[in-house]
């Protein structure tokens with residue numbers, strides 16, 4: 001009986017990658033984490049790309065497909081072996097908008113009743129003029145909001161986080177449990193005082209923050225291609241094992257598995 005109840009209660013965690021600022025790393029981080037969790041950690045998930053002005057996540061899958069289509073036989077063999085070992089299809093990526101995202105996700109799950117999903121990732125548009133963005137954000141379970149250690153960019157990032165927090169608290173209908181800020185693009189030139197200041201501010205405002213920080217790194221450019229054996233960023237492969245140490249991705253994924261629960 002208990003088992004049946006748990007079975008019925010199983011539903012995926014709705015995780016958004018959001019910010020009012022473009023270029024902070026929402027889509028890249030969502031892609032890398034989705035692939036790491038799906039292909040390496042065997043968590044079942046699908047992705048809803050809501051950024052109709054770019055569709056970067058969806059287009060990444062297209063680039064991956066093209067790399068395979070234009071690839072040499074050895075590369076095709078490598079990819080075929082990968083999916084034979086994995087013994088499952090690649091994760092689905094739906095094209096949507098902030099208005100339609102939740103409905104599209106529900107329809108998709110209704111059309112795939114045999115699949116039990118652990119997560120749905122929503123790649124959110126980074127535009128202040130997207131009127132449905134904040135409404136969608138507060139209807140997700142969690143939002144991951146990347147921040148760069150650049151004072152200009154931090155102002156816009158904090159504004160979004162505070163609006164989401166305030167609406168999440170005040171609207172009784174909202175679902176959001178926590179917004180987690182995530183330091184991205186950290187390098188040696190960063191003034192540690194900026195990070196310390198915002199860490200304190202984030203804590204004072206009762207926003208969440210991941211302990212894992214992501215470095216600024218050229219790995220983010222290592223996409224799937226026939227002459228590149230070390231792929232970091234692909235919708236078909238988990239980041240290459242050699243490139244994971246020092247990238248912060250394994251630590252971040254562990255935090256997500258631990259903290260983003262229902």
Ligand SMILES: Nc1ncnc2c1ncn2[C@@H]1O[C@H](COP(=O)(O)OP(=O)(O)O)[C@@H](O)[C@H]1O
Nearest residue numbers: 022023024025026027028185214215216217220
């Ligand atoms: N940690 C990082 N190190 C280096 N480049 C990064 C990092 N994170 C993101 N980028 C780069 O920054 C650019 C913007 O990232 P993107 O994920 O498209 O941002 P957003 O979705 O927030 O607009 C991309 O060219 C991406 O490769």
Ligand SMILES: [Mg+2]
Nearest residue numbers: 026027051056
């Ligand atoms: Mg994006």
